Amino acid sequence: MSYDDVREVDPAVADALVGERHRQNETLAMIASENHASEAVLEAQSSELTNKYAEGYPGERYYGGCEFADDVEELAIERAKELFGADHANVQPHSGSSANMGVYFSVLEPGDKILSLDLTHGGHLSHGHPANFAGQLYEVEQYEVDADTGRLDYESLRETAEEFEPDMIVSGFSAYPREVEWERIQEAADAVGAYHMADIAHITGLVAAGEHPSPVGVADFVTGSTHKTIRAGRGGIIMCDEEYADDVDSAVFPGAQGGPLMHNIAGKAVGFKEALDESFDEYAEQVVRNAEVLGETLQDHGFSLVSGGTDTHLVLVDLRDSHPDVSGGDAEEALEEVGIVLNANTVPDESRSAFDPSGIRAGTPALTTRGFDEEAMETVGDCIAKVVDNVGDAEVYAEVAATVEDLCREHPLYE
Structure with a gap:
């Protein structure tokens, strides 16, 4: 893609877009929340639906001319319901955080209580951090992972719930490498009469493919991102039982958002269709295998992994x-x-600043999209270890950079 039309109007932006395309082609994207959408998804997201206001929902819009917007949104909804086995799906949230906001607004009042996973133990800002709207609107108590095992302590979670008496328990994570036992969290919610919202933002694709247990049909609400492990249009999704459908829909619009981003919803529809193909199940299985191999390789080099390994798409070092x-x-x-792009991350019982923490988080969704297999992931793990073992060594950097260049050339992305 040359961005010729953009270049004619705005050469500076065209240069940045071309630069970003080259950056993605020539580096290894290992930020666990990132992936590479297909050309079809990118094309859908850049469509003329960018121009269309469609406030409301299919068949009940506040604007005319929405017949094709209705078609696209209905396709996205039906495909999401099929993928996850959900009674109801709202595909309008602009992000996973917006999806969480929609759920909170549907059943909570300001000042109500939320129990959620602590950010430094793998939670997310939108689960109640004081810098986020959730922490500012609601009273928040947080649970933690066990310091020795790095795994969720479900008994402790239930004890905290019985003491705190939350109105909602939030499960899910942004940096937890193990499977979540949704039923046990639901039991804690039932014991105190709380709603249960499961945030599967990171594992949406793994859940869709059956590589991680699903909270759909267990939790009252399930939220997620649509652009991480599932490679659809960038945004969020809410799923729930029919009894909550009207409350959720009105909380999203007009409660939290105005016009939906119809071009992104088109990308969601296309990405969901791709995820319904059996090849996506193979992809998700490979994502998990690649993460396991990456973790094992780093352990062989003497690195410590939080929880001792991974069941998902990420490793936390x-x-x-x-x-x-x-x-x-x-x-x-x-x-x-x-050329290896991942992120610094807090770890349980963090002893450093959150701005320069003690860990790193690495994910495999994007590399798996490029066709990386177990052998390639071993090489990536070796490269990571070599650099971290020799921080500041220009000779080592040059050697690893050459290996990364070879890997990128062997696994082309956007040609």
Whole structure:
């Protein structure tokens, strides 16, 4: 893609777009929340639906001329329901955080209580961090993972729930590498009469493909992102039983949002169709296998993994034992210099600042999209270890950068 029309109007933006295309082609995207959408999804998202206001829902719009917008949104809804076995799906949220807002607004009042996973233990800002709207509108108590095992302590969670008496328990994560036992969290919610919202933003694709247990039909509400492990249009989704459908829909519009981003919903529809193909199940299975191999390779090099491994698409590395003088920020910066892009991340019982934490988080969805298999992931793990073992060594950086270049050339992305 040359962006010739953009270049004619705005060469500076065209240069940035071309630069980004080259950056994605020539580096390894290992931020666990990132992926590479197909050309079909990208094309749908850049369609003329960008121009269309469609406030409301299919068949009940506040504007005319919405017949094709209705078609696209209805396709996205029906495909989401088929993928996840959901009674009701709202595909209008602009992001996973917007989806969470829609759920909160549907059944909670300001000042109500939320119990959620602590951010430094793998939770998300929108689960109640004080800097986020959720932490500002609601009274929030947080549960943690077990410091020794790095896994959720369901008994402790239930005890905290019985003491705190929340109106809603939020499950799900942004940096937790193990399967979640949704039923056990639902039991805690039932015990205190709380709603249960399961946030599957990171594992939406793994759930759709059966690579992770589904909370749909277990939790009252399920939210997610549509552009991480599922490779659809960028945005969010809410799923729930029919009894909550009207409340959720009115909380999203007009409660939290105005006009939906119909071009992104078109991308969701296309991406969901791709995910309904059996090849997507093979992809999701490979994502998990690649993460397992990446984690094992790093362990072979002496790195410590939170929880000792992974069941999902991500590994969370705690550098404090193996590299006490290297922060997550140091590692992130060094790896980006050689073309490996991941992020510094807090770890349980974090001892450093959240702005320069003790861990790094690495994901495999994007590399798997490029066709990386177990052998390639071993090479990637070796590269990560070599750089973190030798932070600041220009000779090592040059050697690893050449390997990364070879990997990118062997697994082309957008040609």
